[in-house]
Amino acid sequence: MERRRxxxxxxxxxxxxxxxxxxxxxxxxxxxxxxxxxxxxPPKFHPPGIAAEMLAKLAExxxxxxxxxxxxxxxxxVPAFENFEACRQGxxxxxxxxxxxxxxxxxxxxxxxxxxxxxxxxxxQAWLVSGGGQKLYDELYSxxxxxxxxGGPTGVQMGGWFRxxxxxxxxxxxxxxxxxxxxxxxxxxxxxTVTLLPVGDIFPSLERGVIDATEWVGPxxxxxxxxxxxxxxxxYPGWHEPGTAGEFFFNKKAYDSLPVDxxxxxxxxxxxxxxxxxxxxxxxxxxxxxxxLKHGVQLIRFPDGVLRDFRKxxxxxxxxxxxxxxFAKKVHEHYEKFKKQWLExxxxxxxxxxxxxxx
Numbered sequence: 001m002e003r004r005r006x007x008x009x010x011x012x013x014x015x016x017x018x019x020x021x022x023x024x025x026x027x028x029x030x031x032x033x034x035x036x037x038x039x040x041x042p043p044k045f046h047p048p049g050i051a052a053e054m055l056a057k058l059a060e061x062x063x064x065x066x067x068x069x070x071x072x073x074x075x076x077x078v079p080a081f082e083n084f085e086a087c088r089q090g091x092x093x094x095x096x097x098x099x100x101x102x103x104x105x106x107x108x109x110x111x112x113x114x115x116x117x118x119x120x121x122x123x124x125q126a127w128l129v130s131g132g133g134q135k136l137y138d139e140l141y142s143x144x145x146x147x148x149x150x151g152g153p154t155g156v157q158m159g160g161w162f163r164x165x166x167x168x169x170x171x172x173x174x175x176x177x178x179x180x181x182x183x184x185x186x187x188x189x190x191x192x193t194v195t196l197l198p199v200g201d202i203f204p205s206l207e208r209g210v211i212d213a214t215e216w217v218g219p220x221x222x223x224x225x226x227x228x229x230x231x232x233x234x235x236y237p238g239w240h241e242p243g244t245a246g247e248f249f250f251n252k253k254a255y256d257s258l259p260v261d262x263x264x265x266x267x268x269x270x271x272x273x274x275x276x277x278x279x280x281x282x283x284x285x286x287x288x289x290x291x292x293l294k295h296g297v298q299l300i301r302f303p304d305g306v307l308r309d310f311r312k313x314x315x316x317x318x319x320x321x322x323x324x325x326x327f328a329k330k331v332h333e334h335y336e337k338f339k340k341q342w343l344e345x346x347x348x349x350x351x352x353x354x355x356x357x358x359x
Contacts, residue, residue, distance in 0.1 A: 043073030100181030152246030157238030160215035183240025219288035
């Protein structure tokens with residue numbers, strides 16, 4: 001009898017102790033992290049600025065409050081195109097931008113945003129996720145002390161806003177155009193004068209005639225930027241950016257210092273923001289285009305001759321850029337091999353379906 005009473009008391013004490021541990025989660029405190037993110041967009045600029053805030057919010061919620069990220073728009077902490085370097089140096093722990101802005105540091109970065117006459121968003125995602133592209137992306141950014149994650153596809157973009165009509169490729173000679181990346185190099189090869197401006201500077205430059213044309217994204221973002229008030233000729237298709245992808249990049253030391261579960265939280269949050277961004281563009285572009293056209297805007301397809309010339313010029317540019325570094329050559333060859341295979345099947349699936357629908 002005494003032995004039974006002793007065991008009962010011992011069991012009660014053990015249960016009470018276990019309950020106390022369960023009811024006191026802060027007894028063993030878990031480290032908390034406070035990071036800063038700088039973007040290349042104005043604060044809360046829709047959709048990319050919202051995608052950046054989405055990652056921060058999801059990371060905090062999914063980590064149970066262990067990771068808090070303060071988000072700063074372009075110019076609030078660092079200038080629009082300096083967040084890559086700031087993240088490398090550890091001034092910030094996260095950046096949100098587009099890889100082709102870093103072409104001056106390494107030409108290979110351009111393939112991870114958009115390739116003229118290249119893969120669309122589906123193809124780009126397939127290349128990155130399952131085709132080996134992400135492995136190359138990781139390897140490239142590791143050399144800069146960064147960890148890259150795709151963070152904001154736009155779908156096929158529009159060809160841009162022009163103040164004067166384009167009838168032949170010769171009309172690009174002397175044309176001052178805001179256009180980045182590989183597409184910008186194609187326009188330059190056609191005789192254009194290319195400039196790179198952050199979104200906040202594009203509208204006043206177009207309005208005052210400092211530039212003659214600009215590309216940005218598509219109707220959803222272009223309407224918000226107000227370009228239809230400064231130019232009335234809206235060209236398509238976006239030959240230069242058929243599958244544009246934004247990016248998040250994390251300071252590698254900061255990322256590696258996180259517990260593995262929070263690393264996975266960041267990876268998952270980036271994927272959610274990525275999916276949302278594409279859906280937002282696809283859902284909003286048609287309505288935005290209808291509203292834009294009510295302002296006297298002319299929707300014009302680039303002439304076939306211009307597109308043929310630009311396709312040839314694009315092939316030249318890609319070869320030239322690939323020859324600038326061993327890694328660019330490696331990425332270009334990998335991309336082209338995947339693209340060839342992907343196009344063969346897309347001809348039987350996507351292309352055949354659209355041909356049937358629009359016949």
